[in-house]
Amino acid sequence: MDKPESRLGYESERTQTCRQLLITLVRKLGPWRNKLILVGGLVPYLLFEDGDHAGTTDIDLVINPTDVEDVESYRTLEQNFRKIGLRRGISLEGQAQHFRWTISDHEGRETASLDLLCPSSEGEAGKVLALKDFGEKRLSAIGIPGARLVFDDYQEIELRGELLGGQGKTRVKVRIVGLVAYVVLKALAFKERGESKDAYDLIYVLMRAGPEKLGQAFGGKMSDNPNEPLYPEAVTVLKDSFLDDEEVPGVEKEGPVQYARFVEPTDPDEQAIAAQDAAGVAEIFLRAASKMD
Known part of the structure; x- marks a missing residue:
């Protein structure tokens, strides 16, 4: 989904779905909940919920490549993603996007997406970087400059809200960038x-x-x-x-x-x-x- 060019293009319903997806992720990810750090446009929306931030169209999570060292750790992450209804993103050319996961409504329309990001070296900014290749199982992330800072500069905030799928309300602690x-x-x-x-x-x-x-x-x-x-x-x-x-x-x-x-x-x-x-x-x-x- 292309980003809107002005605040008029951002829909509160999609932002709220992103918030709900984040709460569900943190609740269901087990040990992985402390290995993914939220960055991107959802951060100011959550930090200043009493304000009028435009919102976001997706969730951006930074992952440390060293946390994906074996097939079991990857399988656990993928299984947890799939359990809450996430599916791999598909490009306009019909190719699987191994860095992007999406969730859709009952009519098949995408309602929120999640991008995995990772630190990048010089010349890698914006490129899709392979974190690990386990045969047919691949995990990738988009390289972004400055991402290494988040592993030492993050904070925890408490969020309350409804889980996806009508599973009730809960309270979680989310790690977000400082x-x-x-x-x-x-x-x-x-x-x-x-x-x-x-x-x-x-x-x-x-x-x-x-x-x-x-x-x-x-x-x-x-x-x-x-x-x-x-x-x-x-x-x-x-x-x-x-x-x-x-x-x-x-x-x-x-x-x-x-x-x-x-x-x-x-x-x-x-x-x-x-x-x-x-x-x-x-x-x-x-x-x-x-x-x-």
């Missing part, structure tokens, strides 16, 4: 593909978490990890994409413009205000981060 690592992931994703949803998720998190507070936390992480190049790389992306330089005002750059077009797709005047907001929030964040570095 906000500093989330900023890195979204900044690098925007660098790679320039999608408006990445700019939106990034600025939304800065606004809701507080750009100065989150900037200070980011700067602290950067100071504590001087040999980690991902933090300064994310800073460079934000500067280049959101802030003024000698030639171009920040509000005219790709980041604020993409954010504004996502949140205000039909009103040019409101777009101009939204672009100013995005550039301003990014500047506050980066100023706070530089003070802590």
